[in-house]
Structures are given as C-alpha cells and as structure tokens.
Amino acid sequence: MFHFEATLLAHLFFGLSLLVILPLLRRRDLVLHLLLLLSLGILFYASSLATLFIGWEMMGWSSYFILASSARVATLQRYILFNLGGAFALLGAIALLYGFMGSLEYRDIDASLLPPWAMNAIALLLFVAVFVKSGIIGLHDWVVDSYSEATPLFSAILSAILSKAGIYLFIVMFMVLLKEGATEPLLFEIMAWLGVITSIVATFKAISQDEMRRLLAYSSIAQIGYIITILALMQGFALEAALYHTLIHTLIKLLLFMNIASIIAITQKERFSELGGMIYHAPVLFLLLVIGIIALAGMPLLGGFNSKFLIYTALLEEKRALLLGAVMFSSASAFLYCYKLVYGIYLGQRPQEASLHVSPKSYYLPQLLSAALLVLLALLPSLPVGYLSVIGVELGFAPLDDSNLFILQSAFGSFHGGALMGAFGVAFVALLGLLQLAHSKAKKVKDPLDISYCGEVPRSETNLHFGYGMGYELHRISFIAPLLRHHSRVLWDRLSLIASDFSALLSSLYSLSAQHVTLLALLLFTLLLLGGQ
Amino acid sequence: MLLLDLLLMLLIAYGFGFLYYGLYRNLSARVHGRFGPSLAQSFSDSIKLFVKEESTTFGWMFYLGPVIMASGAVLNVLFIPFLNQGESLQGLSSYGNLIVVLYLMVLGPLGNALGVGSSGNPFGVMGVTRGLTRLLALELPFYLAAIGVMIDAGSADFGIIMQAQSTQSNMFAHPLLFAAAFISFLGFMGKSPFDVVGAPQEVYSGPATEFSGKFLALLMSQSAMFSFAKLLLMVNLFWGGADHLGELVAKTFVLFVAATFIGSVYARFSTVQSVEFLIRIPTLLGIVGLALL
C-alpha cells in the first residue's frame, strides 16, 4: 500500500543543499558530514518506524560531533539534552504505536484502530519531538546557541537542512501514517497558534540581536514557525504551501548563511557593531545578500513571495483570519531584521580600517546558485508546483494548477510572476534613464565622511555606524518588551538547578558514613517488612 | 493598447498625485490661517529639483535607491485597477491581486532604505528604523482589514472584491474594519500624527537627509504617485471602486480631504507612542471587526 512519494522531499530540499555544500568542506570534517548525509538518507527512505528512529538519532549525534569542533561545552550539552528529549518523545510515540499495532512497518500501521486517548498521547509525544527539532519558542535555546557557535559552513547546513527534519517528521507521521487517527482537533489548533506565536516572538528577538548568526537563527525559528502553523491546518493546499516555503527557506538560508560565512572569512568579525560599510569592498556579496533578504522578507520580484502567497491564501481558504493576521504581522516585522542584516554588515560607515582577507571562491557557488533559483522561481512561480503536488496527490489531496508556469494559482486568486518582473524591469530601466538624462549632474562625494551632519565634520573615530543598534527601541514598547526577555533561559536554568539539587541529594546517599548507611538500610528493611504485611 | 492604458494610468496618478499634494499644502495652510502656495507648487518644486545643477551621490547603491523606490510606486499604480468595470484603466491588475499589492507597497521603501543606508548618514538610518518600527504596527490593522475584505469577497482579486460591494460598500458592511484600515491609511500617507519618520528637528529629515537635486525630485514624484495609489487602494477596498473617472476623482478627493484635515490638527506621535496606539486602538477594532465577520 505504501508507495511513499514523500521521499521526494529528500531530493527536493536536502540533496540540493548537501550537493552544494559538500565540496566546500575541509577533509577532516568530511567523514562526519557524510555520516550526516547517510542519516538523512536513512530518515527519508525509511519504511519502518525503527529505521526512522535510527535515522533521527544518527542525525542528532552526527551533527553533535560536527558541532563539537567549535561550540562551547554548555552549548553542546544543551544541544544533546534537547535533542535527546525529543528523541525520547519520538521513541515513546513509536513504542505506543507498536503496542497497538504489533509492528513497526509503515504498511502495517492503521491509525483508525487506535483509541482516541492513545492517538492523542502519540500526537502529544510527536509534537514534543517536532517542536524540539523546530525550536518552538521555549524549546529554542539550543537552536540559537548551536547556530551561532557552529562553524560558519555548518550553520548553513543546520539552518538550511537539519531544521527541516521536524517538518518532515510531522508530514510523515500526521499526514501519512496517522492520517486516519482520531486526533483531538484542539491539539492542531494549539499547534497552529504555537507556530505563529513562535514566529512573532522569534522575529522580535531576531531584531534585537547583535550577532549575525543569532539573528539568522531566530529568523529560521520564525520561518519554521510559519510552516508549523500552516501544516497544522492538515489540508492539501496547506501542505503544498508548507513544502513550497520549506524549499524557499532552504534556498534563502543557504544563501544568507554562506554570505555571512564569506563575511566572517573576510573580516573575522561576527557582530554588527564591529562591521559596516562593506558594500564597496564586496559588492557582489552585497547584491547576493540583498536578493536573500528581499526573498526572506517575502517581497514580490523574488521567490520568497510565492510561498508567502500560498501560505496566506491557504489560511484565507480556511477562513482563519486571526491566525493569518498574526502571520502577516510577524512577516511585516521581519522587514526590520532583514534591513538590520544588510545595514549592519554592508551599509553605513566602516567602523575602523582593519585588514581584510579574501573570501574563499567556493563560498560564492552555493550563493549564486540559490540566488539564481530565487530569481527563476520569481519568474516562473509554478515551476516546482508539479513536483510539490506529487506528494499531496499521493496523500489524496487535489493538486495545484500549474498549466502556466508564469502564473501561481490558488483558490484566492493568482499572480503572474513574469508580468511582475517585466513591469518592474521596464519601470526600473525607464526611471534610471530618466535620472541619467536629468539636467542635474550627479557628483560623488570623495570622502565617505562628507555627510550632512548638522554642519559638523565627523572624524573617522566618530561612531556613525550606531544604526546596528536598531531594534533597541523595541524594549520601550510595552507590548513587545516582555517578549524580549529570556523567559525560557530562566526556566531551563531553574530546572537544571532543581535537577542538580536533586542529584546532589542522591549522590549524598553514596557518600554517607557507615553508621548512616546501616541506619538507612535498617529503616528501608523495616518499611519493606511493614509494607509486606 | 495596453501600453497606452498603462501610460494613461501613470499620467493620471502623476497629475492627480501632484494636484492632491498641492491641495494638501493649501488646505493645511487654510487650517493654519494662511493662504498657502499655489496648487502647482509641489510640481514646481519637483521640476526645480530636476534642474538643479548638481546632485550629491555616495555611490551606486545610493543612486539606485530612489529608482527602486519609484519603480515600486509605478508598480503599485499599475497593479491597482482604477475602475471597477470595463476594459480601460485596469492596468496589470489581472496579473496580480491584493496580496501582491500589499507587499509591493513595502518593496519601494525597503529599496530606498538600502540607498539611505549606503550614504553612511546615521540620521538617515534613524529615520529608516523609525519607519520600519512604526511599519510593523502600522500594517497590522490594515492587514486585518484586508483579510476581512478578502474573506468576505472570497477572493484576493480586486475585480471580485469590488464586485462584491455592488450592493453595499465594505465601509458600511464592515465599519470596524474600515475604521481600522483608515487609521492605518493615515499612517501610510505619512500624515500627522504618524509622521515621526522624517521629523526635521529630531532626525534631520530622516531618510531624505542626504538626497538632493534629482534624487529628491524622483522621490517627490514617486511620493505623489504613491499617495494616489494608496487612495485608490482604500477606494477599491472599502468604497466599491469607481464606475468612471469622475467618480474616482470624487471618491479619492473626499478620502484625501478627510486625511488632510485629520493630519492638520493632530500633533506628532513618537515612534513608541504610534506603535502602542496602533496596536491598541485600530488593531482591536480590526480584531473585533474580524470576529463579527
């Protein structure tokens, strides 16, 4: 029965990115990366839950080893603890399923036989696994830390590829295997809102970051939040929207993280406060980043809009007005961090003249490829629809119409990618010509410090690049300030304190003196005797 | 034929944009008890800026910023239909929809923000930051209202949205949504009390700080066209569009005058105030309006 076309996901998102990244890796890391690739293969081509779990676990620890080369111990512990927690939840769900089905093979699973309580319990456990992997807010600390402390190249892999594992798990479990199950609809409702709350909180957190990769990590969490929200609708068009967004997000994050890897290679700096004014040193990188952020912001004229459009129309079709409002709010707030990213690195004034290195040429390849694909997808938005629909059709949903590759169809209207691009191109060229022909002649300032600065002449040591602090005023807005505090970090710290207290208590049992041990043993013995009677 | 139609749309938007801008200066002068400049003053200003002998630039991104901004405004005009029936003045609206237009409205400003940032002037970036911070709250009520309108019409297509209002316009069918969208619209028009972005005394004109000569001229021209596009959007979404050009002019004029009069009497909100106000009042209106849908 199970001709599982969802494995197409593997070709779609992961094969592409890995092929792009693998040639770039240093030889020393290559084995571990191949292991990671292998684990992904196992995960995606599994036909039984046992194989799936093995793939899931292998993915966790192989990336742990890769991470170990650069991350702090605390980060590594956080990474492995959260991922183990998720894996245990997954294991629990699989065990429960096995208890009822007596088999781990995909084809033997019939969710309609499950009693509602078991189905809900399985759903909850799976939610934990999915949410940990996707970094739903509260469970996101490991994501941010590991993204920012991995090697720049591995951050790209983490964000572009591994962050999608949770989504894959959700699709396989809920939309394929447990489709017939009587899951409480409220659970999906909660999941949808969790996704959108995650995206809003993560967006604001991203705005207030000073480190480039932490900003992008929060941005990844926010984007995955949309996908979680849209998947929770459990509809065919929603699935297609989610898959489309996954594809776009993979391309964007690959582009952005590789771009930042190049910048780190050039400047050896990681923070916005230490960067700035790189545009005239690295114009190509600047243009690539601009393509990335315009797509990330979901503007038309680049591929990012296509998936946003599908997400919005899917939510409209379900008449989920408030959910859609929240998604659009988060998406509009994302403009701020998109601009911060490009401003902090490339625009503004160079803080001080530091020596610049050369970025490895191989870093450009994945960026160029992603950028080209984003532009192509903007021109032909329906290009991947046929491919994405295969999965939906296999799962019994109606496919999207892709008779005209220029037009992206949805139930709530359509748009013509070619017309948008063409109109913008013509307008751009015409206006540029107008500006060139204008009577007024453009004169370029010689000294970049020749800015109008209230009649003052700024010196090179004047800090003019303080725009990297944008997002600071969010702390003064009463609705947003509470979101920016580190609630989850405090929560987990408390938990770890309690845990260490408890284990200290346990360990004290081992370090007692002989009399105390004897006394305790006697006490226990008496209790047992009493209990026996 | 289509090309002629598009050019005509641009011309109308340009002409009426500058006319309304002149009118705005005149009307607010009357509110202040002055006479104000002539109606064509803004147009003269833009021509004068085009014929300044020199314009200062800081490099190619600075040069392209206003071009991207103006292209965004042109696209906005072209993708919003002027009339709710017939073949003419529909532009490229059949190739797009409301969601496309909502996003196109931000494309230009973001492109310009790149130009502003590349000038290296901190005041410009302060203005941009103010604008983007305000934007996140400004768009929310408008989005909520647009979502209501789209769900009500069952489509994001402008033609269908306007057709759905043939018996009763959305303004009366969903007054709360209209109120939410109208407050947002005041902000989009850059009118008081939401004009903190370019406050001259605080951030030295904000994003426009470094733009001189032809760049400023292009920015002024696109701003005139862009305002007309925003008026069109409101008319199409809430007042059922227009049957003919006369009705369009009348409707946009009424909306414009309302916005001008409100803008003339309110003091400026700070960024934080405007975000908090926009999240409190119009967003609440929008949410209640959606709940009543």
Place this chain on the structure above:
Amino acid sequence: MDEGFIPYQQSLEDEEQSIKSTQSVIEQAIAWFRAHSMFVLAYGTGCGAIEMPPTFTSRYDIERLGVVGVATPRQADILIVSGYCSPKTLKRVIRSYEQMSEPKYIIGLGSCTINGGMYWDSYNTIKKLDDFLPVDMYVNGCMPRPEALIEGFVKLQEKIRANSSEAGYIQYRTRYAHYRANQERLFGTQVQPRYEENFAGMNL
C-alpha cells in the same frame, strides 16, 4: 534719462528685461522654476532667528512665494544667515553652504552680516560675512522685520531669474582661493576640508 526714484527703479527693471531676452526659452523656464521654488535652510546664527518663524507662519506666510523651510543643506537652495556669526558658528555655516547643491544662494539677514552691526568691536564675531562666503542678498536692519525679509526674497527671485554669472555660488567656485584664504586666516589650523576636494568627479 529722467531723474528721480521711479525712473531709477524703471531703469533697473529694464536692465533685467534685457538680460532675460538673452536667455533661451528653456533657460528662462528653468530660471522661472528656480525662482518660484526656494528651499530655505534657515541657519539661526544670531538674534535674527527670531524673525524667521513669523515669516513662515500665519501672519506673513512666505510659503505663498514658494519658500519652504528644509532641515538639511543637501535639499536647500537658499541659506539664510540670520545675524552675527562667531567663528565657531561660521565653521558650521561654511560647511552647510558647501554641502548645498548648486545653484545656491545666501541671504544675509540683519546688519551684523554686513559690517558687524552692533557687534562691530566684539572680540569673537566676524564683521563681514562676504569675506568668507558669497552673499547674494543682504536684508539690513537690526532686526529687519519679516516684511523686509520677504522683500529680500522677492529681490532674490528677480536675481535668480536673471541667472547672472555673478551669482554667489559661481563666485565661490571661481574665486575660491580668496574665500579660502580669509577662512584660513580666521580659523588658523582648525579649518574645514577644502571645498574643491569634496567631490571625486562628475560620475555615478
């Protein structure tokens, strides 16, 4: 020619007419637009600043002439130096003037800009603004009332429409050495960057 005030005024206007007729239609149109749209950078250096708000607001409403205040020198056409200048202020005034786009004009408001006025023997104000920057139009008085300033604007409009080659900004470019020398004499070592070096060239 007749003598007396009115014929004298008439002779000045005739002179302007003759200048205008030498311009082509396009030049005249450009000059008209420049004259009827004046963006003002009102630099409140001295007490003259107090006369500018009434000029711009309801009672005198100079916006009727197309005069608008702007905040940054980049956008401005006209710089109003309103009163005395201390060397410290003058540095900023010069910087602001140099950042304006051509064509640009200066209005010296009040007697202090002409000859120091009541600050004639002050130890730290300059006496003659024209030594450091080319002033296109003086509005004398201590202080000149808004009517006088408006009159100054009207006169400046005529001057702009005449498009004469003696306009201040052309003087500043051609006789920069003279102005620079005066500036250096005043400021000593703490001079601003040289104006000629502000631009890398006429390109993108």
